[in-house]
Amino acid sequence: MPLLELVxxxxxxxxxxxxxxxxxxxxxxxxxxxxxxxxxxxxxTLRAISGTVRAGGTIRYRDRSIRGLKPERxxxxxxxxxxxxxxTLGNLTVRENLMVGAYLRKDHRQVAxxxxxxxxxxxxxxxxxxxxxxxxxxxxxxxxxxxxxxMAKPRLLILDEPSLGLAPSTARNVYDAIGRLRRExxxxxxxxxxxxxxxxxVVDSVTVLETGRSVLSGTTAELRGDDxxxxxxxxx
Amino acid sequence: xNPFGTFIQLLVDGLAQGSIYGALALAIVLVNxxxxxxxxAQGGMAVLGSYIGLxxxxxxxxxxxxxxGVVLGIVAAVIASLALGGVVERFVMRRFExxxxxxxxxxxxxxxxxxxxxxxxxxxxxxxxxxxxxGGSESLRIGDVSISVWSIVTFTTIVALMVVLQxxxxxxxxGLGMRAVADNAPSAALAGIRVxxxxxxxxxxxxxxxxxxxxxxxxxSQLTPNNFDGILVYALAAVVIGxxxxxxxxxxxxxxxTILESLAAAYIPWIGHDLKVVVPFVLVFVVLIIRPQGLFxxxxxxxx
Ligand SMILES: Nc1ncnc2c1ncn2[C@@H]1O[C@H](COP(=O)(O)OP(=O)(O)OP(=O)(O)O)[C@@H](O)[C@H]1O
Ligand SMILES: [Mg+2]
Numbered sequence: 001m002p003l004l005e006l007v008x009x010x011x012x013x014x015x016x017x018x019x020x021x022x023x024x025x026x027x028x029x030x031x032x033x034x035x036x037x038x039x040x041x042x043x044x045t046l047r048a049i050s051g052t053v054r055a056g057g058t059i060r061y062r063d064r065s066i067r068g069l070k071p072e073r074x075x076x077x078x079x080x081x082x083x084x085x086x087x088t089l090g091n092l093t094v095r096e097n098l099m100v101g102a103y104l105r106k107d108h109r110q111v112a113x114x115x116x117x118x119x120x121x122x123x124x125x126x127x128x129x130x131x132x133x134x135x136x137x138x139x140x141x142x143x144x145x146x147x148x149x150x151m152a153k154p155r156l157l158i159l160d161e162p163s164l165g166l167a168p169s170t171a172r173n174v175y176d177a178i179g180r181l182r183r184e185x186x187x188x189x190x191x192x193x194x195x196x197x198x199x200x201x202v203v204d205s206v207t208v209l210e211t212g213r214s215v216l217s218g219t220t221a222e223l224r225g226d227d228x229x230x231x232x233x234x235x236x
Numbered sequence: 237x238n239p240f241g242t243f244i245q246l247l248v249d250g251l252a253q254g255s256i257y258g259a260l261a262l263a264i265v266l267v268n269x270x271x272x273x274x275x276x277a278q279g280g281m282a283v284l285g286s287y288i289g290l291x292x293x294x295x296x297x298x299x300x301x302x303x304x305g306v307v308l309g310i311v312a313a314v315i316a317s318l319a320l321g322g323v324v325e326r327f328v329m330r331r332f333e334x335x336x337x338x339x340x341x342x343x344x345x346x347x348x349x350x351x352x353x354x355x356x357x358x359x360x361x362x363x364x365x366x367x368x369x370x371g372g373s374e375s376l377r378i379g380d381v382s383i384s385v386w387s388i389v390t391f392t393t394i395v396a397l398m399v400v401l402q403x404x405x406x407x408x409x410x411g412l413g414m415r416a417v418a419d420n421a422p423s424a425a426l427a428g429i430r431v432x433x434x435x436x437x438x439x440x441x442x443x444x445x446x447x448x449x450x451x452x453x454x455x456x457s458q459l460t461p462n463n464f465d466g467i468l469v470y471a472l473a474a475v476v477i478g479x480x481x482x483x484x485x486x487x488x489x490x491x492x493x494t495i496l497e498s499l500a501a502a503y504i505p506w507i508g509h510d511l512k513v514v515v516p517f518v519l520v521f522v523v524l525i526i527r528p529q530g531l532f533x534x535x536x537x538x539x540x
Contacts, residue, residue: 072430080426083423092415096412
């Protein structure tokens with residue numbers, strides 16, 4: 001039984017339907033990528049999971065339906081969503097942002113340990129620990145957003161284009177850290193990305209979306225090997 | 237009275253009057269922390285709360301002004317305001333959740349009109365005396381300077397509330413959650429923070445705080461439905477000067493404005509009592525130019 005399973009999911013902004021049959025399955029401890037062009041519905045798919053857009057179809061997490069739950073409820077079940085545009089809290093300090101991530105946790109000692117772990121992983125954040133998040137660079141904000149989500153000790157981390165707006169080398173650093181988080185913690189991940197090469201560095205399998213529909217899925221090895229698919233969907 | 241005595245008297249009176257402005261400013265800061273907006277109905281809600289307290293106090297212990305009745309009335313007023321604030325957030329402001337900031341602010345102005353009208357309808361527009369349980373007109377004399385018991389009680393109460401709020405905001409999980417919600421509610425929800433619940437709590441606490449201020453004010457002057465309309469101007473000025481997210485800033489600014497205003501009226505001949513009301517506006521103007529986030533605040537005023 002997968003950790004998260006989407007079957008024929010639909011989603012609507014007001015009356016406008018933007019998803020029409022998205023199916024994805026994330027195994028316990030696995031990492032899945034969602035690829036697709038601008039406007040394909042990647043962000044909306046993540047929103048359907050975290051309860052921030054009206055959705056239809058089947059969304060099951062740990063064998064129960066989570067469709068229609070409020071975002072705070074979904075978060076409390078162990079799903080941490082790093083939204084498109086990062087969602088860092090600009091007027092709060094870096095440390096406060098991390099503590100917001102740990103809002104639902106009761107294991108205070110472990111929280112402190114996790115903060116240290118993340119500050120070792122992202123030394124930039126350690127230097128800026130008392131700065132307001134709004135004063136950070138784009139790359140640092142993305143690191144903070146990922147760290148904040150990790151502070152929730154989730155079972156499933158969902159990341160919406162962590163490379164957005166970053167210089168290639170910074171994006172690379174962010175993905176290296178995400179890969180390390182995955183190896184060291186074993187949490188499952190669902191990662192939206194436009195840059196297939198970056199996504200492939202952390203995920204085991206990929207689903208491709210086209211105009212609100214899943215059109216293709218497979219393991220990274222299969223997709224990498226297939227030249228036609230590479231050309232059509234993965235930018236060469 | 238010697239000139240120095242006059243000066244000290246001005247300071248003392250300013251501190252007490254400024255405390256009232258400061259209390260309303262605190263309530264505004266609290267709502268702003270919870271919802272990111274400025275509640276223009278804060279004063280109106282406070283007045284409603286104190287009328288409710290007066291009525292309940294008189295019902296419980298008949299005979300206007302018995303000490304026990306007044307105390308019970310205050311307790312009742314605080315509880316009623318907590319509920320009132322929560323209800324207003326849940327059933328009025330929640331409807332504007334997705335609206336533009338400007339729309340929300342206009343909604344609070346509408347709320348002010350509604351509440352003032354309602355209070356007038358129920359209790360009338362004539363001033364009602366509000367009994368003061370510390371003995372209203374007593375005062376201490378220190379040399380030339382006289383300090384009323386009312387001033388001491390008011391000032392102490394407001395400073396205590398300010399300290400409690402500052403600790404709440406900066407030192408508790410509840411405060412962290414409130415500040416996260418104020419900063420970016422959808423993102424706070426993704427961290428599992430119950431946005432709706434925190435907002436209701438913030439509105440409730442703010443309403444209770446405002447009601448305490450309204451009771452203190454009414455026990456010095458009297459209670460009327462528009463008691464707080466003029467005071468709102470000072471409270472808003474204090475919030476802008478002190479910083480929308482700083483309880484200490486709001487109170488210090490309120491005290492500062494009041495004292496500067498009365499000093500200006502007394503010592504700058506061309507200002508006098510007619511023009512002293514421009515003092516807070518000038519201060520707001522200057523602060524917005526040199527430090528838009530307020531003297532104590534961390535967050536810039538984007539638009540007002
Ligand atoms: N808030 C919204 N209201 C109405 N329509 C929206 C909204 N957000 C997105 N859409 C529309 O829904 C469709 C899917 O958008 P979505 O943001 O999910 O795409 P995406 O794959 O994440 O694209 P990108 O790569 O540009 O981030 C698009 O046609 C978009 O215009
Ligand atoms: Mg997107």
